[in-house]
Amino acid sequence: MPFRQRKIAVMGYRSVGKSSLSIQFVEGQFVDSYDPTIENTFTKSTRINSQDYELQLVDTAGQDEYSIFPSQYSIDVHGYVLVYSITSEKSFDVIKIIYDKLLDITGKVHVPLVLVGNKTDLHMERMISYDEGRKLAEGWNAIFLEASAKQNTSVSDIFHTLLMEIEKADTKMNEKSNCLIS
Ligand SMILES: Nc1nc2c(ncn2[C@@H]2O[C@H](COP(=O)(O)OP(=O)(O)OP(=O)(O)O)[C@@H](O)[C@H]2O)c(=O)[nH]1
Secondary structure, three states, X not given: OOOEEEEEEEEEEOOOOHHHHHHHHHHOOOOOOOOOOOEEEEEEEEEEOOEXXXXXXXXXXXXXXXXXXXXXXXXXXXXXXXXEEOOOHHHHHHHHHHHHHHHHHHXXXXXXXXXXXXXXXXXXXXXXXXXXXXHHHHHHOOEEEEOEOOOXXXXXXXXXXXXXXXXXXXXXXXXXXXXXXX
């Protein structure tokens, strides 16, 4: 089977671990330093259910409630990883705003996405419970995962689950267009 190219954007408030999750997934390492990202694109090949994928991972600049959703991330992107930190209420508030803007700009009611609560290793500093994250994702009809880029917990699950969500959405689209033709 020929490989499929898929583009994923990782978005969220500043310092929630977007780069760390991307680097952990692509390079298998955690760098404990903080260097704010402007934009970084990684490529990684991966195989799921005997299908090969070439994944383009766009690690985006941290957003806040006042940021304008960068329009380049609404085109050509197949799915989104929306990240907050379980230690930051602000990042949880901002992720809801980013989600609203994403639906607004794409004009879609359903976008393949995974909501990620990162930094679970910092359990003493937890501000957002697992249930709060789960409920938010449930309301969006999206997948929810808690992760730790530092301990490499659930990191590959994020990207693999998202790829499967993208496939599901593609299949639905194809079914719909087949209906229109026949
Ligand atoms: N303890 C812990 N620290 C983390 C984890 N993920 C990221 N960090 C730390 O959090 C800080 C910010 O991480 P980044 O990956 O740069 O965050 P970012 O979201 O890409 O930041 P911006 O580029 O500013 O938007 C760094 O000091 C990381 O080492 C994690 O899972 N656990």
